[in-house]
Amino acid sequence: MEALPALLIPGLGCDTRLYGSQLPALFRQGATVTVANHTRSDSIAALADDVLAAAPPRFALAGLSMGGYIAFEIMRRAPDRVAKLALLDTTARPDTPEQTARRKTQIEMAQTGKFGDLPGLLFPVFVHASRRNDQALRAVVESMMFEGGADVFVRQQTAIMGRRDSRPYLGAIRCPTLIAVGYGDELTPPALAKEMADAIPGAKLEVVPDCGHLSTLEQPDFMARTLAAWHSA
Secondary structure (H helix, E strand, C coil): CCCCCEEEECCCCCCHHHHCCCHHHHHCCCCCEEECCCCCCCCHHHHHHHHHHHCCCCEEEEEECHHHHHHHHHHHHCHHHEEEEEEECCCCCCCCHHHHHHHHHHHHHHHCCCHHHHHHHHHHHHCCHHHCCCHHHHHHHHHHHHHHHHHHHHHHHHHHHCCCCCHHHHHHCCCCEEEEEECCCCCCCHHHHHHHHHHCCCCEEEEECCCCCCHHHHCHHHHHHHHHHHHHC
16 A cells, blocks of 8 residues: 655745655655645745645645644645644744744844844754754754745744634544654743643644754654654554
8 A cells, every 4th residue: 555645844944954854764664755845925824725735635744833833724724635643843822922023023134134143043942952052953954044045034934923823723633643842842842732732632742852842853863763653653
């Protein structure tokens, strides 16, 4: 039997490299794996439409952080196309006023010639405290953001700010669901992952040790095993 296609959605400022260590594990299972383009539109609804237009008829869906926000919208629009779901370092909640204010400041920086300062500003909150001096990891994160560029960053932050509250829809998710979160994730902490796991029927919660917000980069082997097990279950 042909393996279920896998569709992976990156987070803010990220691209295929976010899942670089997990792709081989999924390929070894015979899966066709697509990393979605989430750069073209400035609303979560439009991004979900972009992803769905290029997606297989039925697939296993994983999203990290912003990718999770898009995944929630896909679940609302096309639940019958999603065979299983993985929500990584994300939240069902909308932005708080404080988060929106920070995003607006970052958008202003990107639009006024200070985009180059943003990767260095964001990296320390993206990763576990123990990895803030990890120059190899920093180089990957900064490279993804710089190659995406200021215009993509502004569109993505605008989309994130405008996302809706997904908590009322969690109980309607019926496909097998994995929720994974870094133990030290400061942006979407484990309490928010537990909130989702408690609301989605049958969801499995995995807390990733020694890890911040970028679990697939910070704990690549752990997350390769975790996503391979999720996909093959």
